[in-house]
């Protein structure tokens with residue numbers, strides 16, 4: 716699952732009561748997409764003697780809920796130590812470790828310095844990566860067929876010279892144009908990517924594609 720801000724806040728409220736006697740003031744919560752950091756506790760000066768606190772949780776991975784909870788409590792421990800001014804040997808020092816051990820045992824949690832991701836990369840991260848990597852334009856052969864239908868074929872640019880002459884001979888095609896179309900128009904035609912295979916498209920699809928910049932070979 717991908718945790719939301721309101722679920723993080725719910726867990727914060729729950730464990731603040733259960734473990735910390737509601738001593739921690741409500742911090743701000745943020746989601747992040749970091750690969751190596753599953754959670755983060757931050758503080759900064761926001762006034763003369765006032766600090767602002769933030770708990771950030773990564774949604775880079777699709778994780779089981781229980782693991783998100785471990786990460787939230789992990790960060791709450793950092794928060795508690797900072798808020799109470801407890802001296803520790805390092806950020807995951809003796810104090811932090813001993814509290815993490817006690818809390819884990821008492822409440823059936825697993826608060827460790829590094830915790831498992833427990834799942835693969837999130838769908839939204841994969842989608843963003845795909846968008847970034849995909850070519851902004853693609854070549855499409857757009858046809859009027861003899862039977863009155865419309866057809867199209869998305870052709871990789873390196874196959875354009877090879878594909879077009881075949882289309883010309885193809886006796887079901889009445890006329891065709893090769894266009895350079897933006898990615899959002901050709902995306903749904905992706906499964907047609909069989910070099911010279913032309914498939915039917917709707918009139919609306921045809922009208923959008925035919926308006927794209929024509930390529931003359």
Ligand SMILES: [Zn+2]
Pocket residue numbers: 789793806807828
């Ligand atoms: Zn930590």
